[in-house]
Amino acid sequence: MSFFASVIGKSNVLQEESELSGLNEDWMGKYQGNSRLALRPKSTDQVSKILAYCNEKCIAVVPQGGNTGLVGGSVPVHDEVILSMSRMNEIRSFDPVSGVLVVDAGAILHNVDEYLVERDHIFPLDLGAKGSCHVGGNVATNAGGIRFLRYGSLHGNVLGLEVVLANGQVLNALSTLRKDNTGYDVKQIFIGSEGSLGVITGLSVLCPPRPKSVNVVFLAVPSFEKCQEILTAARQRLGEILSAYEFLDELAFQTVLNIHHGRVHSPLPYGASSPFYILFETHGSNAEHDKAKVDGFLDYLVESNLITDGVVSQDETQAKSLWFIRESVPESISRAGKVYKYDISIPVSKMYDIVLDMRKRLAHLPQTQVSGYGHLGDSNLHLNVVEPTYTAETLHLIEPYVYEWTASVGGSISAEHGIGVMKPNHLHYSKSPVAISMMQSIKAFLDPKGILNPYKVLPL
Amino acid sequence: MSFFASVIGKSNVLQEESELSGLNEDWMGKYQGNSRLALRPKSTDQVSKILAYCNEKCIAVVPQGGNTGLVGGSVPVHDEVILSMSRMNEIRSFDPVSGVLVVDAGAILHNVDEYLVERDHIFPLDLGAKGSCHVGGNVATNAGGIRFLRYGSLHGNVLGLEVVLANGQVLNALSTLRKDNTGYDVKQIFIGSEGSLGVITGLSVLCPPRPKSVNVVFLAVPSFEKCQEILTAARQRLGEILSAYEFLDELAFQTVLNIHHGRVHSPLPYGASSPFYILFETHGSNAEHDKAKVDGFLDYLVESNLITDGVVSQDETQAKSLWFIRESVPESISRAGKVYKYDISIPVSKMYDIVLDMRKRLAHLPQTQVSGYGHLGDSNLHLNVVEPTYTAETLHLIEPYVYEWTASVGGSISAEHGIGVMKPNHLHYSKSPVAISMMQSIKAFLDPKGILNPYKVLPL
Numbered sequence: 001m002s003f004f005a006s007v008i009g010k011s012n013v014l015q016e017e018s019e020l021s022g023l024n025e026d027w028m029g030k031y032q033g034n035s036r037l038a039l040r041p042k043s044t045d046q047v048s049k050i051l052a053y054c055n056e057k058c059i060a061v062v063p064q065g066g067n068t069g070l071v072g073g074s075v076p077v078h079d080e081v082i083l084s085m086s087r088m089n090e091i092r093s094f095d096p097v098s099g100v101l102v103v104d105a106g107a108i109l110h111n112v113d114e115y116l117v118e119r120d121h122i123f124p125l126d127l128g129a130k131g132s133c134h135v136g137g138n139v140a141t142n143a144g145g146i147r148f149l150r151y152g153s154l155h156g157n158v159l160g161l162e163v164v165l166a167n168g169q170v171l172n173a174l175s176t177l178r179k180d181n182t183g184y185d186v187k188q189i190f191i192g193s194e195g196s197l198g199v200i201t202g203l204s205v206l207c208p209p210r211p212k213s214v215n216v217v218f219l220a221v222p223s224f225e226k227c228q229e230i231l232t233a234a235r236q237r238l239g240e241i242l243s244a245y246e247f248l249d250e251l252a253f254q255t256v257l258n259i260h261h262g263r264v265h266s267p268l269p270y271g272a273s274s275p276f277y278i279l280f281e282t283h284g285s286n287a288e289h290d291k292a293k294v295d296g297f298l299d300y301l302v303e304s305n306l307i308t309d310g311v312v313s314q315d316e317t318q319a320k321s322l323w324f325i326r327e328s329v330p331e332s333i334s335r336a337g338k339v340y341k342y343d344i345s346i347p348v349s350k351m352y353d354i355v356l357d358m359r360k361r362l363a364h365l366p367q368t369q370v371s372g373y374g375h376l377g378d379s380n381l382h383l384n385v386v387e388p389t390y391t392a393e394t395l396h397l398i399e400p401y402v403y404e405w406t407a408s409v410g411g412s413i414s415a416e417h418g419i420g421v422m423k424p425n426h427l428h429y430s431k432s433p434v435a436i437s438m439m440q441s442i443k444a445f446l447d448p449k450g451i452l453n454p455y456k457v458l459p460l
Numbered sequence: 461m462s463f464f465a466s467v468i469g470k471s472n473v474l475q476e477e478s479e480l481s482g483l484n485e486d487w488m489g490k491y492q493g494n495s496r497l498a499l500r501p502k503s504t505d506q507v508s509k510i511l512a513y514c515n516e517k518c519i520a521v522v523p524q525g526g527n528t529g530l531v532g533g534s535v536p537v538h539d540e541v542i543l544s545m546s547r548m549n550e551i552r553s554f555d556p557v558s559g560v561l562v563v564d565a566g567a568i569l570h571n572v573d574e575y576l577v578e579r580d581h582i583f584p585l586d587l588g589a590k591g592s593c594h595v596g597g598n599v600a601t602n603a604g605g606i607r608f609l610r611y612g613s614l615h616g617n618v619l620g621l622e623v624v625l626a627n628g629q630v631l632n633a634l635s636t637l638r639k640d641n642t643g644y645d646v647k648q649i650f651i652g653s654e655g656s657l658g659v660i661t662g663l664s665v666l667c668p669p670r671p672k673s674v675n676v677v678f679l680a681v682p683s684f685e686k687c688q689e690i691l692t693a694a695r696q697r698l699g700e701i702l703s704a705y706e707f708l709d710e711l712a713f714q715t716v717l718n719i720h721h722g723r724v725h726s727p728l729p730y731g732a733s734s735p736f737y738i739l740f741e742t743h744g745s746n747a748e749h750d751k752a753k754v755d756g757f758l759d760y761l762v763e764s765n766l767i768t769d770g771v772v773s774q775d776e777t778q779a780k781s782l783w784f785i786r787e788s789v790p791e792s793i794s795r796a797g798k799v800y801k802y803d804i805s806i807p808v809s810k811m812y813d814i815v816l817d818m819r820k821r822l823a824h825l826p827q828t829q830v831s832g833y834g835h836l837g838d839s840n841l842h843l844n845v846v847e848p849t850y851t852a853e854t855l856h857l858i859e860p861y862v863y864e865w866t867a868s869v870g871g872s873i874s875a876e877h878g879i880g881v882m883k884p885n886h887l888h889y890s891k892s893p894v895a896i897s898m899m900q901s902i903k904a905f906l907d908p909k910g911i912l913n914p915y916k917v918l919p920l
Contacts, residue, residue, distance in 0.1 A: 097692065097808065098839065144639050153638075155648060156616020171894045177805040178613075178838045179604050180872035181652055182890040183879055183917055186898045188615060188648035192641055209695060232557065235669060239745025240700045285699025289749040345637040348557065378638045379558065412640040419643055430642040434631045438646045438906075445901045457643055 004039055007049045012040040012087070023082050026075050027068060028334055028341075030390075031421060033076030035062070042087045044162060044170060044201040051199065051451075052168025054081065060454050063195035065137025066108065068129035070341055071420025073141065073194045077455040085136055088201060091115055100159060100176045102204045105136020121207040124151040128327040136200045142192030144416035146326075149377040150243035150283060151208055154191055161187040162202035166447040176204045189442060194418050196453040197446045211243075211283035213290045216319040217298070218267050220274035220309035224352040227276050230306050231348070231377060234280060237297045241290055243283040245377030249355065252329045252373040252384075253277050259332040267322055268309040278376070279326045281319075329373050330382070336369075338390045342383040342402050343374075345412040351381050354405055358383065361397060368394060380415040403429040424459045464499055467509045472500040472547070483542050486535050487528060488794055488801075490850070491881060493536030495522070502547045504622060504630060504661040511659065511911075512628025514541065520914050523655035525597025526568065528589035530801055531880025533601065533654045537915040545596055548661060551575055560619060560636045562664045565596020581667040584611040588787040596660045602652030604876035606786075609837040610703035610743060611668055614651055621647040622662035626907040636664045649902060654878050656913040657906045671703075671743035673750045676779040677758070678727050680734035680769035684812040687736050690766050691808070691837060694740060697757045701750055703743040705837030709815065712789045712833040712844075713737050719792040727782055728769040738836070739786045741779075789833050793844050796829075800845040800855065802862050803834075805872040811841050814865055818843065821857060828854060840875040863889040884919045 004013045014020060015037055024033045041047045054061050060080040067074045076082060085106035092102040099121055103112055109130040113123045125138055127145035137143075139161070142154055151157065160175035173187040190198055221227050227247055234242055250273055257264055268274075284290035294312065301307045313319035333339055346354065355372035362368045367387050374382040383402065387394055403413045407429040414423060414430070427436060436459065443450075443458055464473045474480060475497055484493045501507045514521050520540040527534045536542060545566035552562040559581055563572055569590040573583045585598055587605035597603075599621070602614055611617065620635035633647040650658055681687050687707055694702055710733055717724055728734075744750035754772065761767045773779035793799050806814065815832035822828045827847050834842040843862065847854055863873045867889040874883060874890070887896060896919065903910075903918055 142641050142645070144641075148639065152612055152616045155645065156612045165894075169894050171898065172892045173895055175872070176870070177872050177875070179608065179805050179835075179840050179875040180890065181602050181604075181874045181876050181878045182872055182883075183652075183887055183896070184649060184657070184899045184902060185602070185615065185652050186649075186895050186902070188651075189644060189646075191648075192643075192645050197644070209699070212699075237745070239669065239672070240743070283700070285697070286749070286753065289746070289752070292749070293746060345639050375639075380639050410636070412635070412637050412642055414641045415637070415639040416641050418641045423642075427643055430640065432632045434625075434629050435633055435646050436643070438631065439644045441905045442644060442646070442902075445905060446898075 003053055004050065008039060008041050008046050014038040014040070023064060023067065023084065024075060026072055028070070028339065031072035031075050034079050035076040035082050036079055038082035038084055040084045040087045044164060047083070047164045047199055047201055048168045048170050050083065051164050051166060055167045055449055055451055058449055058451065060451050062453050063140070063199045065106065065134035065140065066129065066132040068133040069137070069141060069420060070343065070417045071422040073418055073420030073453070073456055074137065077421055080454065083199065085134055092202065094119060095176070096120070098176070099207045099209065100204055101207050102174065102176060102202065103135055104202055105200045106134050109133050109135055109138060116207055117210055120210045122210050124157040124205065124208055125154065128330060135203060139191055139203055140193060140195050140200055141418045142416070144375065144378065144380065146244045146246060146375065148375065149245055155188060157206050158187070158191060158203055159206055160204040161190055161200055163190050163198040163200050165198045166449065166452050171198065174202055174204055178206060192418065194420060194453060194457050196443065196457045198452070211285065213284045213287035214319060215282045215290060215294045216313040216322045217280050217294065218311050218322045219278040219301070219307045220268055221276040221278055221307055222274065224276060226306045227278055227376060228348055230278060230301060233300065234297065237300065238282055238293055241282040241284040241293060242280065244279070244281040246279045246326050246374065247376040248277045248326060248329060248373040249371055250275050251369060251371040252333070253325070255336055255371065256325050256328045256332045259335050260328065264325065267311050267325070269311060270309045272309070274308055279322060333371065333384050333386055337386040337388050340385040340395065340398055343415050343417040344381050344383065344406045345379050345415040346381055346406060346409055347411070348376065348379050350409050351376070351379065354381070354402065355383060357405065358385065358398070358402070361401065362394070365394060400426065419457045421456050424457060427459055463513055464510065468499060468501050468506050474498040474500070483524060483527065483544065484535060486532055488530070488799065491532035491535050494539050495536040495542050496539055498542035498544055500544045500547045504624065507543070507624045507659055507661055508628045508630050510543065511624050511626060515627045515909055515911055518909055518911065520911050522913050523600070523659045525566065525594035525600065526589065526592040528593040529597070529601060529880060530803065530877040531882040533878055533880030533913070533916055534597065537881055540914065543659065545594055552662065554579060555636070556581070559667045559669065560664055561667050562634065562636060562662065563595055564662055565660045566594050569593050569595055569598060576667055577670055580670045582670050584617040584665065584668055585614065588790060595663060599651055599663055600653065600655050600660055601878045602876070604835065604838065604840065606704045606706060606835065608835065609705055615648060617666050618647070618651060618663055619666055620664040621650055621660055623647070623650050623658040623660050625658045626909065626912050631658065634662055634664055638666060652878065654880060654913060654917050656903065656917045658912070671745065673744045673747035674779060675742045675750060675754050676773040676782045677740050677754065678771050678782045679738040679761070679767045680728055681736040681738055681766065682734065682768055684736060686766045687738055687836060688808055690738060690761060693760065694757065697760065698742055698753055701742040701744040701753060702740065704739070704741040706739045706786050706834070707836040708737045708786060708789060708833040709831055710735050711829060711831040712793070713785070715796055715831065716785050716788045716792045719795050720788065724785065727771050727785070729771060730769045732769070734768055739782060793831065793846055797846040797848050798850045800858055802843040803875050803877040804841050804843065804866045805839050805875040806841055806866060806869055808836065808839050810869050811836070811839065814841070814843060814862065817865065818845065818858070818862070821861065822854070825854060860886065879917045881916050884917060887919055
């Protein structure tokens with residue numbers, strides 16, 4: 001302990017149960033570790049010294065960002081040392097001409113986005129956990145979020161990374177250039193590596209200009225087929241301004257209204273219940289043009305009988321309240337009971353079938369409820385099963401069925417949440433033996449002693 | 461030879477000097493190998509058998525796509541076996557709903573784009589060599605091209621790869637899903653690896669919808685400072701529809717007119733010469749909105765005295781002829797003499813300084829000419845020095861000066877052309893020792909015998 005105290009100061013070496021309990025457990029209460037030590041470095045150099053020491057002594061380390069993950073990747077499994085990135089939260093630089101931001105890994109996404117909005121830019125990623133999650137954690141998990149459709153993957157938007165390797169060496173690949181083809185793009189391997197190959201301490205990101213005009217539209221749709229038809233039409237008619245296309249089923253929607261009883265109401269004028277709801281958003285540079293496109297599109301939807309009800313946000317407050325409904329789904333469902341969460345990529349046409357199949361499969365368990373929602377525009381479904389307490393029986397009815405089902409349609413068993421401690425043994429459903437073997441080789445040369453986030457990502 | 465003939469058929473085993481000469485030399489006549497054998501496989505399985513055999517016998521192999529590279533990456537250095545991908549040129553599948561294309565690596569970019577255009581989509585990459593280059597080669601070199609500004613990096617657009625590893629194992633990472641976070645994204649390491657880590661045999665790519673409305677504008681601009689001002693204004697006023705922003709200096713422009721004398725004329729109404737020219741393009745979904753944005757922008761440019769002349773394409777033919785001027789620059793300059801080509805990323809504000817500095821440095825050599833052009837919107841400069849024959853004196857005046865200059869402003873010594881055989885020993889100007897060491901470790905575990913594209917990418 002005296003070594004760690006000498007590097008980061010005594011007050012940043014946490015050993016009290018009261019200080020550790022929140023860091024040992026994930027926010028869903030599903031994963032629970034037993035670490036006796038958490039460290040809070042303030043600089044890359046401190047992270048480097050900590051890892052060099054831990055590597056020498058073979059001490060296991062779990063890097064922890066905002067601890068908002070969904071697969072147990074950021075909490076210890078046993079007594080790993082928790083490396084909290086929360087004090088590394090400075091903006092390092094921002095260039096308004098190129099839109100390139102350089103920032104510490106532990107900065108909170110919401111704070112970074114606020115900083116950028118003041119400078120007429122936005123972060124290329126947005127998600128429900130933005131008030132807590134760290135941008136470094138977003139990169140480590142290759143987060144997707146709600147505007148992936150428009151701004152694309154972090155593999156494209158992250159221009160550079162600073163990473164401390166297991167042995168304490170600092171990889172400075174913090175390029176701020178949009179184009180740099182000088183040899184292998186080594187930073188890419190850390191994007192989505194979930195803290196198992198190195199600790200991301202800094203990142204440079206290409207940030208798009210802040211849209212001058214934003215429209216948010218909430219629709220009631222009578223069938224999943226029509227949700228797909230609307231998506232195809234939106235791609236054609238809204239084109240380059242479409243920035244999000246999300247769906248909720250009736251159960252997900254009602255859960256939000258029930259949990260927030262009296263405080264959240266259906267935004268739809270007719271208010272009748274509907275099997276499906278779509279939220280779509282546009283980001284554009286010309287309010288008049290965008291409004292013309294959105295109005296024309298809505299006229300088309302009404303004439304084609306694709307929707308039964310709809311509302312367009314009239315101001316920023318209303319836009320936020322529409323987004324609140326979509327973004328509150330995960331938290332509302334988890335307040336309704338214990339949740340088995342699955343995050344899968346499936347071709348759009350088959351996306352809702354797994355929800356219907358799962359309902360049939362669990363029909364004899366009256367206390368379970370199955371809902372589906374997510375990023376329809378990216379073929380990304382969030383399948384949630386909720387029941388009063390976690391039971392082995394239900395788990396075995398769901399797994400590996402859901403993974404087999406997903407593999408059978410060429411889907412991915414983890415669209416955006418990652419593998420963590422939840423899915424290493426299911427990796428083979430989506431990755432070939434050669435790919436898994438390559439992953440193991442990469443782990444072996446970057447972290448030969450296996451100190452970084454053990455028991456995660458790779459099958460044992 | 462009998463082994464190779466048994467795998468791919470005798471007619472695809474090339475040994476005649478007449479057949480080999482075009483494959484041994486790059487298109488600029490700068491790099492010349494001495495291979496006695498070229499193989500033309502038709503399938504992934506054949507590539508796998510060839511590599512397994514070569515790996516066992518320690519036979520070096522150079523994968524070759526369209527041989528349009530600019531750093532000697534696709535021609536042998538000594539007598540490596542040439543693995544030509546030209547017969548692997550089939551479209552495997554295309555899904556018009558998701559826009560995901562799966563294609564053989566040896567398909568020619570132009571052919572792929574034509575196929576997509578018929579299906580109301582486009583390839584997310586476009587470049588001057590499109591009539592010859594292969595899509596697999598584009599991925600292997602992480603090509604940037606002229607619409608990078610809008611559609612972004614191949615690291616974001618390539619969804620999956622099929623790669624034959626040095627030992628003949630096939631890595632099937634040919635996902636067609638937009639989102640797939642199942643473990644490390646191993647395919648990323650092959651994007652930009654220049655054939656030195658594996659042979660890309662197939663790819664799946666996210667293709668954007670074909671724009672319904674395209675505008676191409678050619679401008680005469682009195683100074684480089686004004687070229688930058690126009691870029692900033694274009695980002696604000698054209699926003700999401702801006703798809704390319706290219707510049708040429710006067711010498712690059714005049715070289716095109718001279719080489720194509722009588723067949724290509726200045727497109728500008730007043731035709732007077734200008735220090736700089738800008739070509740910008742818009743891609744959009746609504747012709748009326750796009751025209752209003754472009755017209756408003758041009759009015760602003762005239763009122764603000766940012767341009768001295770300009771023309772807007774009135775139809776597709778005129779749009780193509782404007783693009784022809786920009787796209788003919790590399791070929792026109794190479795017909796004017798032997799070219800020293802540099803492809804560098806530099807912050808926009810300093811981008812043209814290296815051209816001016818190089819002219820001063822070579823002022824005593826009256827037969828050399830220095831021009832600058834490229835992807836201004838991506839901070840990517842193409843610096844070309846042309847003289848009647850290659851001379852050691854000129855080379856030593858340019859290198860390492862140009863690399864030192866680039867490193868001193870935090871630039872990249874290879875923005876999009878790669879490293880090849882030209883720049884391995886200059887890699888250190890843009891990559892840290894830790895990054896180079898990581899590259900070497902990756903090479904060592906993926907190609908332990910070093911049979912794939914030796915003498916390239918990595919410093920010896």
